[in-house]
Amino acid sequence: MPSLAQELLSRGEPVTVRTKPIGFFRIGHDEGQFGKLTFLGGLELLASDRNIGGLSGLLSLDGGSRFLAVTDNGNWVAGSVGQSDEGAPLDITEVRYAPLRGSDGKTLKARWGHDTEALALTPSGLYVTAETRNAIYRFPWPLETGMEPMIGALSLPEEIRALPRNTGLESLAGGPEEGALAGKLVAVSESSPSDAHDLAGYIIGENRSERFSIRRTDRFDATDAAFLPDGDLVLMERRFNLRDLIGLRLRRFSGGLIAPGAVLDGELLLEADFGYQIDNMEALAVHRNAGGETILTLVSDDNRSLLQRTVFLRFRLDR
Template sequence: MRSSMLRVLACLSLFFFLVPVTYVRGPGPPANDSQYIALEPIVIDAKNPVRSRVGRLEFLGGWTMTSDNVAFGGISSMVALPDNRFLMLSDNGSLFGFTLDESKHLANRPFIAPLPDGPAKPNAFARQNWDSESFLHDPETGQFWVGYEHQHSIWRYGPSLARREAAHFPEVAKNWPENGGAEAMLHLPDSRFLVFSEAAEYLKGGYQALIFASDPAEPDSKAVSFGYQPPKGYNLTDAAILDEKTALMLHRRFTPFDGVSAILSIAQLKDFQPGKVATSVPIATLKPPFKVDNMEALAVTRDGDQIFVWIASDDNFSVLQESLLFKFRLLKGKSVRKNSGPGRKNEKAEASPGFSTFESD
């Protein structure tokens, strides 16, 4: 009986992971426009609270985020600003912001508001179709870019996020799966933009991604395609520039029997070339007994030589899931040899320039 119940719960969870939110949200509670966001501190491993190492990540803190505002949840991407200020986008077109006080576990100066404009269809459920999945910020101009799926497009907003400046519906993205659009974006040091589809298959392998030589939100911008191959069984959910040569790539997987897991990996920017298929090297895996949910948002910050990795989860507006925020320190790794047992050759993990791989715990 217990095993049957577990299978039922697993299938219910799978439904919330795989079906677009637009079709699974019910009438919900009465409208509540509270601007308060509460943080509850958590550990990465409840069975071993002192554990902090996850591959090349050192766990520094984690929080469950909640709010009475019915628009809160569904976090799909985020931007980290100076002074621990975070902006997070929901897949219902809502924008959340707060300044994180890590010592007091407070979300100071919070706000929850809809984006000022988006590609919604003119109907009663338009807001639910503003499925914002990727988010970029240019600290020099203050401008923001948002990637939408369902109605596949890239939009640029002004420094205050108060108005739309430009919008582009790339012709090459029109045939992408409805729920497999612009899941991640990167703004490269050479000024090019990359836009990654989560589920549009690339003929040469992996999933389709686009290279824009100029601003992808401008209607006359042109794109060329390449492929990105995630770790086997995983889908890309976000990406962030790490340095002038590399990017961090976040992936998730869910199966009824293994549950949810996430992989963080490092990709070489030089591998993102037209007509090629790029890959990445895993550096950490989040899976039970580690605390993990539908990890969809990724950001990188720095303090001197230290690099911090922030990961947040999309709860799909489901009572079975949570909105989590994790802070990790990225550790400098070293190549390690994996011995698979008697009679097996030692296999040396590949090392990427500047950041060597390290076996996950």
């Protein structure tokens, strides 16, 4: 992820955020290793303004020291992350938010296009999904003021536009710099009618979109995706229902297997339930720390509810 010399959201509204440390991922246990992932640490975010609740998409910038997020009610959120040398989060400061704006300058919330769920950054710009419209918006990069209007919406096939409005485009990732997915976006639908139906995935190019599928199991829904430095894709999945309560799953897919018509299962990296420090997990970002190690950042969407939490978790991918 490129470094930024510019300030983000300089004209945004500042917000005071307090944090509570999360020392262990599994509640009541001090283990740090979870398969190929090492838990580095986490924070619970307590904000003075509910406008920065509902975090649903995330970019990790400047070696993990800054972030840009999007909320499901149409706001940008940017901030700085105090961190250890290996990437453990210590504090969140300098938080600002600003509304996403359409090409006419009006806010997406005013246009009812604001159910924004995921972010992806590519050399051609910043992309955001809007779930209820099954749209992908393109914005200029960087967002120096936060007032920048969108450049426009991508032209998507009717199959994508016709996805169910509340379980549509939920995950978005920018393709690796090299290989067949370079310059393309990869999007995954949130859900399917049942576990017997695959999740719909799409490879979205400048003039063409092609479909692949991901096996859905155990009532998990897809909530975000990000490519690793080696070109593999990590998919974040979430359960949030009365039967299972809450759950988190991460699966890894070989980037070389993501192709039109493919049906993918993936490698299980992590699975967690209510016995772990999770909530409604919706945002995933990847960066490399100063030592070149791959760091995954996971963030929950509190739905702006007093009964839920915003948690900011970091893991190192060891192999």
